[in-house]
Amino acid sequence: xxxxxxxTITAADDLGTSxxxxxxxxxxxxxxxxxxxxxxRIKRQxxxxxxxxxxxxxxxxxxxxxxxxxxxxxxGVLPEWVPVNCSFQGGEGADGTAGxxxxxxxxxxxxxxxxxxxxxxxxxxxPDIDPPDxxxxxxxxxxxxxxxxxxxxxxxxxxELYLQEVIEACRPRRLLLMLDEFDKLQEGIDAGITSPQVPxxxxxxxxxxxxxxxxxxxxxxxxxxxxxxWSALFGFGHRIGISALPLDAARLLVTQPVKGRLVYVDEARxxxxxxxxCHPFLMQSLCNRVFENSVRDHIRTxxxxxxxxxxxxxxxxxxxxxxxxxxAGSERRxxxxxxxxxxxxxxxxxxxxxxxxxxxxxxxxIPASERLGDDIEYLRELELLDLDSQTTVTAxxxxxxxxxxxxxxxxxxxxxxxxAVKEGEAKLT
Amino acid sequence: MSGNPYQTLGTTIPPMLGxxxxxxxxxxxxxxxxxxxxxxxxxxxxxxxxxxxxxxxxVSPGHGxxxxxxxxxxxxxxxxxxxxxxxxxxxxxxxxxxxxxxEVADYIGGTGTPLRDEVALVLSDLSSEKKRILLIMDGFxxxxxxxxxxxxxxxxxxxxxxxxxxxxxxxxxxxxxELCKTEDSATSxxxxxxxxxxxxxxxxxxxxxxxxLQPVTARGIQVDGSAQKExxxxxxxxxxxxxxxxxxxxxxxxxxxxxxxxQIDEFATTIAxxxxxxxxxxxxxxxxxxxxxxxxxxxxxxxxxxxxNEEHRREMDLRGLAKVVGTSLRTASTLVxxxxxxxxxxxxxxxxLFGDSDRFFRNARTMxxxxxxxxxxxxxxxxxxxxxxxxxxxxxxxxxGLARIIANRAFEVIWKKELPDGEISLSWxxxxxxxxxxxxxxxxxxxxxxxxxxxxxxxxxxxxxxxxKRTYALLNFIQSVxxxxxxxxxxxxxxxxxxxxxxxxxELCDSLFRDFTQA
Numbered sequence: 001x002x003x004x005x006x007x008t009i010t011a012a013d014d015l016g017t018s019x020x021x022x023x024x025x026x027x028x029x030x031x032x033x034x035x036x037x038x039x040x041r042i043k044r045q046x047x048x049x050x051x052x053x054x055x056x057x058x059x060x061x062x063x064x065x066x067x068x069x070x071x072x073x074x075x076g077v078l079p080e081w082v083p084v085n086c087s088f089q090g091g092e093g094a095d096g097t098a099g100x101x102x103x104x105x106x107x108x109x110x111x112x113x114x115x116x117x118x119x120x121x122x123x124x125x126x127p128d129i130d131p132p133d134x135x136x137x138x139x140x141x142x143x144x145x146x147x148x149x150x151x152x153x154x155x156x157x158x159x160e161l162y163l164q165e166v167i168e169a170c171r172p173r174r175l176l177l178m179l180d181e182f183d184k185l186q187e188g189i190d191a192g193i194t195s196p197q198v199p200x201x202x203x204x205x206x207x208x209x210x211x212x213x214x215x216x217x218x219x220x221x222x223x224x225x226x227x228x229x230w231s232a233l234f235g236f237g238h239r240i241g242i243s244a245l246p247l248d249a250a251r252l253l254v255t256q257p258v259k260g261r262l263v264y265v266d267e268a269r270x271x272x273x274x275x276x277x278c279h280p281f282l283m284q285s286l287c288n289r290v291f292e293n294s295v296r297d298h299i300r301t302x303x304x305x306x307x308x309x310x311x312x313x314x315x316x317x318x319x320x321x322x323x324x325x326x327x328a329g330s331e332r333r334x335x336x337x338x339x340x341x342x343x344x345x346x347x348x349x350x351x352x353x354x355x356x357x358x359x360x361x362x363x364x365x366i367p368a369s370e371r372l373g374d375d376i377e378y379l380r381e382l383e384l385l386d387l388d389s390q391t392t393v394t395a396x397x398x399x400x401x402x403x404x405x406x407x408x409x410x411x412x413x414x415x416x417x418x419x420a421v422k423e424g425e426a427k428l429t
Numbered sequence: 430m431s432g433n434p435y436q437t438l439g440t441t442i443p444p445m446l447g448x449x450x451x452x453x454x455x456x457x458x459x460x461x462x463x464x465x466x467x468x469x470x471x472x473x474x475x476x477x478x479x480x481x482x483x484x485x486x487x488v489s490p491g492h493g494x495x496x497x498x499x500x501x502x503x504x505x506x507x508x509x510x511x512x513x514x515x516x517x518x519x520x521x522x523x524x525x526x527x528x529x530x531x532e533v534a535d536y537i538g539g540t541g542t543p544l545r546d547e548v549a550l551v552l553s554d555l556s557s558e559k560k561r562i563l564l565i566m567d568g569f570x571x572x573x574x575x576x577x578x579x580x581x582x583x584x585x586x587x588x589x590x591x592x593x594x595x596x597x598x599x600x601x602x603x604x605x606x607e608l609c610k611t612e613d614s615a616t617s618x619x620x621x622x623x624x625x626x627x628x629x630x631x632x633x634x635x636x637x638x639x640x641x642l643q644p645v646t647a648r649g650i651q652v653d654g655s656a657q658k659e660x661x662x663x664x665x666x667x668x669x670x671x672x673x674x675x676x677x678x679x680x681x682x683x684x685x686x687x688x689x690x691x692q693i694d695e696f697a698t699t700i701a702x703x704x705x706x707x708x709x710x711x712x713x714x715x716x717x718x719x720x721x722x723x724x725x726x727x728x729x730x731x732x733x734x735x736x737x738n739e740e741h742r743r744e745m746d747l748r749g750l751a752k753v754v755g756t757s758l759r760t761a762s763t764l765v766x767x768x769x770x771x772x773x774x775x776x777x778x779x780x781x782l783f784g785d786s787d788r789f790f791r792n793a794r795t796m797x798x799x800x801x802x803x804x805x806x807x808x809x810x811x812x813x814x815x816x817x818x819x820x821x822x823x824x825x826x827x828x829x830g831l832a833r834i835i836a837n838r839a840f841e842v843i844w845k846k847e848l849p850d851g852e853i854s855l856s857w858x859x860x861x862x863x864x865x866x867x868x869x870x871x872x873x874x875x876x877x878x879x880x881x882x883x884x885x886x887x888x889x890x891x892x893x894x895x896x897x898k899r900t901y902a903l904l905n906f907i908q909s910v911x912x913x914x915x916x917x918x919x920x921x922x923x924x925x926x927x928x929x930x931x932x933x934x935x936e937l938c939d940s941l942f943r944d945f946t947q948a
Contacts, residue, residue, distance in 0.1 A: 017461035022624045027463055027593060062621070089588045089618065111546065115553060139550055143542045181618075285625060292454070313626075316743070319604055320625035326615075409739070 015295050019257040020288035026067035026280075031257060034249025034280070035068055038240060042072065045238050046081065046176070046213055053213040054206060059242030060383050061327075062281040062320070065217040068242070069178045072215070073116075081213075082120050082170045086112040087180040099188025102195040106159040107150040109177070113166055114142045122173075124166045126158075156201050167211045174211045183218035243383065244278040253283050262294055264302045272307045277386075277400040281320075286402070289314050311402060321406035327382055331420040332364060333375045337384060338416055340396050341407045349388065349395035352376065362417050365424035434644045435676035437669050437707065438474070445476075445483035446644065446672075447637030452480060455628055459563065459596060460493055466590055466597045466623045468605055471630030472748055473714045474669040474707070477600040480630060481567050484598065491529065494561045495596075499525035504568030509577045515585065519544050522551065525562060530555075545585060555594035562595050569599040573608035583617035590622045597623075632666035632749030632761075641671060645678060649685035659690045663697040665749030665762025669707055673700050701764055708768045715750070716741075723750060724773035727766055731757040793928040794822045800935050807941040808842045811835065815934045822931060825922035826914075833911030835934050839904050839941065840876050843896050846945060847883070857883060857892050877901075877908050895944045903937040 019031065026032050038057075045055055057065045066087075073083040086109050088100060100108065117124050118138050125131060125142070126149040132141040149158050166175060179202075188194030206214055216237070245253065250273040255264050264272075272290070276282035289310040290302055299306060315321065328334045339358050343350045356372055366372060376396065379385040386399035398404035436443035445452065458465045471477045481500065488498035501521045508514035519537050526534035536550045555562065572578055589595055601608060604627055609615040633641060638661075642652050652660075664670035677696040682688050700707070712720065719741055726732055734742060734753050742758060745751035752761040760766035782792045797819050806812035814835050821828035848854055848870060858865040861882055871879060884901045885891030891898075910930045913921075 017457050019462055021463040022465050023622045024463060024466070025591070031463070087588060087591065089584045089591075111549075119557070139553065140536060140540045140542075143546050143550060144540055147542045147546075289626070292457070295457070296450075317627065317629065318625050319606060319620065319623070319627070322604075322606065323621065 015261050015291070018288050018291040020284045020291060022285050022288050025070050026064070026284075027070055029071070029074065031253075031284075032067065032071050033253040033256070034245035035064065035071070038068055038242065039071065039077070041240055042068075042215070043078065046078070054237040055213070055215045056237040056239045057215060057217040057242055058219070058239060059217075060219055061323075062279070063242045063244075064280045065242050066180055067280075069180055069215065069217065072176075072178065078176065080173055081176040082117055082122055082173050083176040083178060084113045084116045085178045085180060088184040089181060099184070099191045099193050101188070101193050102198060103150060103152075103155040105185065105188075105194060105198055106155040107146060109179075110150070110159055110162050111143065111146055113162075113175070113177075114146065115139055117166060117170065117175075118142070122166075122169050124162070124169045127161055127165060156197075160205065163205060163209065163212070167209055170211070174213065177212060177214040179214060179216050181218065182216040245280055245283070247273060247278060250276075250278040250280075250283060253280065254287055257287070258291065262291065262300060262302055265304065268302045268304045268307045271304050272311075275307070275311050275401045275405075279383075279400060282400065282402060285318075285320070286311060286314055311405065315402055315406040315409060318406065321403055321410075324382075324384060324403060325407075325411075328379065328384065330375075331416065331423040332359070332366070333379055334411075335359065335362070335364060335416055335420040336372075336375055336379060337398065337403075338407055338411055338413060340385060341398050341404045342413070344397060344404070349391040349393055350397065351393055351395050355396070362420070364417070364420045365428050367424070367427045370427075433676055433679050435672045435679050437673045437676065437704075442478050442482040443672075445479050447633055447640035448476065448480055448483075449640050450634075450636050451628070451630065452483065455480070455484060455598075456487075458624065458628070459488075459495075459598070463593075464561075464596050467599075468623045468627040469598060469600045469630060470604055470627040471602070472711075473602055474667075474710060475630050475632070475748070476668045477630050478567050481565050481598065481600050484563075485565055488563050489525075494559065495563050496555070496560045497525050497529035498563040498565065500565045500567065502567050503571050507571045507575060509575055511577075511579055511582045514572065514578055514582050515544055515548075518586075519548050522548060522562065522564065525564075526551070529562075530560070548589060549592075552589060552592035552594045556592050560594060563598065564595060565598045565600070567600040569601040569605065570603065570608050573601070573605065573614070578614075580613045580617045583614055583619040587617065587619040587622060590619065599623075629747060631747035633668060633671055634666065637666070641675065645675065645682070645688065650678075650682050651687040653687060653689065655690040656688050656693050659693040659697075663693065663700075663763050665752075665760075665765060667711065667749040667762055667765070669711070670700065670762065670764055673704050673707060697764060701767060705768070708764055711748075711750075711765060712768060712772065715748070716744075719745060719750070720769075720772070721776060723760075723765070723769040724776050726751060726758065726760055727770040727773055731759045734758045790823075790924050793924065794819060797822065797928060797931045797935060800932065801938075804935060804939040805942050806938060807945050808838065808938075811838045811842060811941075812938055814838060815931070815938055818927075818934060819931045822924060822927050825924055825927040826917055828927040829910060829914040829917065829922045829930060832907050832914045832930060832934075835937070836904060836908045836911045837872070839907070839937060840872070840880075842941065843880065843900075843904075844870050846895055847893050853879075860889055860892060874908070874912075877905050880904065895947075897940065897944050900937065900940040900944055903933055903940055906933050907937060 021027070021031055042055060045053055057068060059065050069085050072078055073085050088105070088108070114124055123132075123138065126145050129145045129149060132138055132145070149162070152158055163175075185194055185198060189196050189198070202214070206212055244250075251269055254269045254272050258264075272286055273283065276286055286307075290307060293306065293310050293313070294300065294302065325334060325337075328337060336355060336359075339355055340350050343354065343358070348354055352373065355376075359366070359372065376385060380387075380399075383399050384403065385396050388395040388397040390397075398407070434444055434446065455467060455469070458467050469477055469481060485498050485500035488495050489500075491497060499521045501518075506517075508517050523534045523537040533551050533554050536554075537544070537547045540547055540550065542550075566572075586597070590597060599605065605623065606615050606620045609617075638657060642657070645652065660671060660674060664674055674693070674696050677699060678688055678692070681696070682692065715723070718738070722732070722737055722741060723745070731754075734756055737745075737758055742751070742753065745758070746753065746761075749761050750765055751758050753759075760769075781788070783789045783796075798816075801812075801816060801819060804812075814831060818828050818831040818835065821831070844851075848857075852870060853861070853864050853868040858868060861879070864871075864879060870876070880893075880896065880901045882889055883892040884896060884898045885893075907930065910933075
């Protein structure tokens, strides 16, 4: 049995700073856990074919897709490729409207290719523009040339010409375009500022130039786009789903970074993973909280009670859960989450029919065009609800116990019921 | 005593006293291997800016991987569009890097490329060199509350935040997403790059007192246990109250003497009398529910904690207003408690008169009449017509029907004062081309348009000598109500609509009086 102990930490045995990463993508190899299989699959996919590849990384927000892209871009991971990471968040929008104008989409991709290829030792340039002065820094000159090159009504043609130069400059390596948050493009298309032709343009380039491959990341929206709109681009994509970490990797994420500084009791380590349902972002956050509390309270051994206390503090004032709550998208779905949380401590398994009965008892109207089953499906897709494996019938539970705790502490049942009733009534009229 | 280190609400940010542990926590978040973007959250007057300014002082000369730090005070000269935000963001960055890394700073405004690219160039270069800049954005509430700044700005900041070479620290009264005024802004992914648990700045805690008392102890003044306890009892650890109290102590107590409980009581009484503004500010910053609970707490002396919403309990504790003792909630600050007691009867009266819709309806007329009694008439006819409208509040169609008469009379009064010749003057016509051909003073909607232009726009100078933009805004509203009043259908005219109109009409009278009597 491991017994917890407290000791006053002197300056000599200071715990140092927390190694965990909260909010930002994982940028240090030693903090990257549990995605070896994904990296291997991507490597295999990129190497098995001479022709162009499109890989789709699909997963909900904060499952670590950007971290995977950053890992792939690290030196030595894909030696036969020049990886270029491009997020569609960074471009210049149009007058207060979300999304990027078409020209900006291609200009942004060209900028990222130019800068990151340069970092990888490959200098690229635009045809028809005076070459850079080798005595001056490259990137500012490239950026100026970029502005001149894209001062045109035909940004796609300019981009294609530039891409041809890039492919040549990269040889014998190939260009790997990693387009993060690709589904953001749809916002611009919906707002009418991005041409709906852009996905087709990108498909054309990947088809035409076998020395280019692409990894596209996106969330639930990407899946919907794949199914509904952009089959032309995604039809030949290889899909990889990103979700929680395997338990072994989750355990390592807890203990490895603090080896020699903190000692986790096995039960505490497993409880931490369980509370977070092995989701890497939540685990990094909770581990960080445990670490900071250890510094504050001069604790070196982490027991279940230390983890539980840190979890309570974390859910008390946490923006992430508020965001997840918003993702549910409607008051009725939020009421379902609340009910699942509330009924979990009751005697009966939380089945569909139980939920249906409760929604009816609460007087929440459901328009004829909507189904409670679709709500549950939606919440499962967002990984907010999960099937309860502890029961013999099909029953549901909150997928992440920490979210359940957050709901318990922060949601006013009566207020939510009132909102859900109002929302339902408004839909009926 | 000159150089008193205990400052309250001055024009400069005072030095940080106490808060050492909170500051260390902040530094730990910013200096770990993969530093966080940090949101510092706390109520008004609890010392966020003091901590953030101290952070700036520590990091500015260079600290570990941080080359320098930029402190951007967004409480003044608030950017009001995407363009101005980015321009000022870039200028702040450039200003900070000017001394630390001039060749990189010169990218901004020096490459002839879009500003976004120039900022990204700066950050890309710093990343390559494994260097970092800290950008503190204090008063972030003010930009988040500005609807002129769209999600594009936040998405751009998010793209900057992805560079390892910059870390953001924001200071705000509420959590960032809560502050977004538009739904669109709230959906930006920027808010997700911040550590999801904001750093909370609340009352002083036990470990803060040594630091807070350091300037007096440095003068050899002994603060005995009972005196310290009394400071906590009076102030609840609320920074602005504790500082005000220590300001008096610093001024009044001789070096190498002892600060006693009796002296603390005297100083606290002085603050209750002379600095009621501070306590009123703290009171006003609380939600209505918390104010009511605090008032209730004074009447009943203590409340079972189970009777108080957990979130409110946490908030009151954080603010030093109330504390949980066993299973009860008690007042934490005698100064605030006394103030709350004075407010409790007023609150009770307000609840009795306006606590629900029926009561509000019954008392709306008296409320508006009371307000009218504060106003001095600029024109008797106008004043009497408004008075008549108020009498008709319980008969909304009749009440609303008077709006056009009030608007027309107000225009008559205004033109008489501004255009005594009975036509649009030549000096106005020079600027108002639309009104130059026919210089007769228009009526109705065109009169409104004329007043809108004459009271000044972004493109036109103010032409009116007396009438203000405020008067135009009120009159424009009343004119709209008047137009609507001619075409009322069914139940469109409610008593609350009539009340809003009457209140605006009273304010129009007041505004005209102010316009005409100001030099």
